[in-house]
Amino acid sequence: MSIHLTVLCENSIDRVIPFGLLGEHGFACHLRTPEGEFLFDSGSGTTIMNNAKLLGIDFTKLQGIMFSHGHYDHTGGLKQVLETTKSIPIYAHPDMFSSHLSKHAGVMRNLGVQWPKAELEDLGAKFNFSAAPYNVTDQLILSGTIPRIHKVETGDPNLLSLTGENKEITDPLHDDASLYIKTPKGLVILLGCAHAGLLNIIDHALEVTGETKVHMILGGTHLKFCSDEQMSATLDRLEELNIDKIGTSHCTGLRGARMLAERFGERFFSASVGVEIEI
Ligand SMILES: [Fe+2]
Ligand SMILES: [Fe+2]
Secondary structure, rough: OOOOOEEEEEOOOOOOOOOOOOOOOOOOEEEEEEEEEEEEEOOOOOEEEHHHHHOOHHHHHHHEEEEOOOOOOHHHHHHHHHHHHHOOOEEEEOOOOOOOOEOOOOOOEEEEOOHHHHHHHOOOEEEOOOOOOOOOOEEEEEOOOOOOOOOOOOOOOOEEEEOOOEEEOOOOOOOOOOOEEEEEEEEEEEEEOOOOHHHHHHHHHHHHOOOEEEEEEEEEEHHHHHHHHHHHHHHHHHHHOOEEOOOEEHHHHHHHHHHHHHHHHHEEEEEEOOOOOOO
């Protein structure tokens, strides 16, 4: 039996029908697998219920929700989804609720989860945190902490965190996780924002799963914010892996998408709202 992926929340839409799909800054993807239906991330909270209804996705059927990290544009729809699912397992990294801030033009913003953990638990969230790779099912592995090995992947300097002593530091985003999906065609790597860096994520995915073939990457790559050196190392690595499909969105940005499209041609696609993939 196949796996069916539907991009539910993303910055852009790629379908005219059904009428009324909406884009927002964020990412969410629905998974229909032989072992049940799951949600990976929940967007910013403005579009998920609208898009799910129009795309025929029923959240009462969900077996669980996985989170890529605690940023608001991935966790913002959780409260609305919980109102439908009631009690449901949630899989995430233990640092999901840690301090996540940004500073642009001197203005500090809180990018973290918008509600206290206890409030979400009252609505039915059953949190399962793991810093180690975690098998949600035999086929779905949530990465846990991704080792930062590649020096070229410096992270985004505008993302900050507050320490216990209220000191501003570059946000380590230890909670940045990806979902590794084992399929007969090879590994599918589902990305939230890829704050850990795509090179680090790919290395970790291959090591954890023991797979050698990456069939597809799907989701946000954060290449919008990277150096030319990182972009070029990433493009080279994707080429070396001979990936069949590269579906990027969200924080990939137009520059990143253009460079991927130029290098990978037909293998590249924009993972916009409404894109459905059968594997
Ligand atoms: Fe994001
Ligand atoms: Fe993020």
